[in-house]
Amino acid sequence: MAEKISDLSGAEREKRIAELKQKMQDAAKRAQAQHKGEEQPAATPRPRQSAEEAAPAVETPAAEPASEATAVAEETAPAPKPKPARAGEKTAPAGNGAAPKPAPERKRPAPAAAPKADAESQAPSQQEMNRREFLTYAWGGALGLLGLQAAVGSFLYMYPRFRAGEFGGKFFIGPESALPDASAAPQPDTTGKFWLVTTEEGDPRALYMVCTHLGCLYKWEASNGRFECPCHGSKFTRDGHYIEGPAPRSLDYFEITYEEGQVVVDTGKKNLGDPAGQSPARVEPA
Ligand code: FES
Numbered sequence: 033m034a035e036k037i038s039d040l041s042g043a044e045r046e047k048r049i050a051e052l053k054q055k056m057q058d059a060a061k062r063a064q065a066q067h068k069g070e071e072q073p074a075a076t077p078r079p080r081q082s083a084e085e086a087a088p089a090v091e092t093p094a095a096e097p098a099s100e101a102t103a104v105a106e107e108t109a110p111a112p113k114p115k116p117a118r119a120g121e122k123t124a125p126a127g128n129g130a131a132p133k134p135a136p137e138r139k140r141p142a143p144a145a146a147p148k149a150d151a152e153s154q155a156p157s158q159q160e161m162n163r164r165e166f167l168t169y170a171w172g173g174a175l176g177l178l179g180l181q182a183a184v185g186s187f188l189y190m191y192p193r194f195r196a197g198e199f200g201g202k203f204f205i206g207p208e209s210a211l212p213d214a215s216a217a218p219q220p221d222t223t224g225k226f227w228l229v230t231t232e233e234g235d236p237r238a239l240y241m242v243c244t245h246l247g248c249l250y251k252w253e254a255s256n257g258r259f260e261c262p263c264h265g266s267k268f269t270r271d272g273h274y275i276e277g278p279a280p281r282s283l284d285y286f287e288i289t290y291e292e293g294q295v296v297v298d299t300g301k302k303n304l305g306d307p308a309g310q311s312p313a314r315v316e317p318a
Contacts, residue, residue, distance in 0.1 A: 199225055205295040211236050218252055218270065224299050226286055227252065227259075231271045238297040239272045240284040244305060250283075259283070274311035281305040 040048060197203065203224045205211065211230050212219050218227040218239070226238040239259075243250045248263035258275065259268040266277025274282040282305030287298045308314060 197223070199223065200300050201298075203297040203299060204291075205236075205297060207293060208236075208290075208295055211295060217254060220252075221297075224286075224297060226297060226299065228297070229270055229272075236288050236295060237271065238286040238288055238299075240286065240302060242284070243279060244281050244283060245277070245279040269313045272305060273313040274305070274308040275313050276315045276317065279308060281307050282311050 038045075203221065203226075205228065212228065214230045214232055214234060216230070218229040220227055220241070221238075222241075224238070225241045227241060229237050229239060231237055241249055243261040243263065243266055245261065245264055245266050248261050250259045250261040250266070250268065252258075253260045258270060259272070261267070261277065261279070264278050266279035267275040268279075268283050269275060272283035272285060284302050284305050287301040287303065289296045289298060
């Protein structure tokens with residue numbers, strides 16, 4: 033029969049109560065331990081194999097079996113699918129721990145080859161740069177030369193320079209005594225393209241040989257004592273005044289100066305004749 037705790041004496045009852053407490057604590061611990069044991073597989077993650085460990089060993093073409101046992105093992109063992117090895121990744125040894133034959137080392141390019149390759153790769157760009165620079169300089173030089181020629185041409189056109197004795201320059205006639213008399217026939221100078229005369233006032237004058245109408249070369253007609261143009265019939269006096277004809281003005285003439293006692297005709301400085309209507313020798317058409 034089960035005895036009741038209340039029936040026990042004081043010391044027995046406390047002892048009994050302590051035993052019961054101990055049993056309850058042990059039962060609680062076992063239950064807790066069991067509970068932890070059930071949760072442990074789910075709580076603790078299964079260690080994952082690394083990709084390299086999980087992957088089958090790859091047999092490299094360079095790894096050769098070092099012994100016959102290794103060869104037999106390779107024949108009997110299922111051949112794993114070759115996996116392309118990553119660059120720099122070590123391949124797993126094939127066979128049963130047999131050391132693979134080291135792969136022949138690849139010959140590295142000589143250090144001196146790299147600068148040569150760089151020089152060769154840079155050579156075209158350098159040549160291209162040189163070609164561009166050359167073309168730039170050539171175009172610049174050509175344009176500069178063209179501009180210089182244009183500037184010089186413009187300057188010579190605006191300020192022509194002629195040597196003495198050629199048309200456009202100065203003609204030294206000589207002393208004033210060398211001039212023709214006022215009654216003498218005009219003296220032609222074909223190089224200077226002028227007729228040298230002495231006017232009724234006694235002044236020298238160098239008449240430009242070209243007609244003021246359309247540029248024909250008029251002639252001195254001694255029989256008539258005047259200049260006559262053969263093209264359209266314009267007529268001028270011995271001094272170059274307009275008489276009649278289609279010419280719009282009297283004859284043009286060059287400047288005459290005196291240098292060191294000599295009469296000088298400057299064919300570079302031409303003066304236009306007076307208008308035909310202002311000519312004192314003008315003859316009104318009938
Ligand atoms: Fe002399 Fe016409 S060119 S008159």
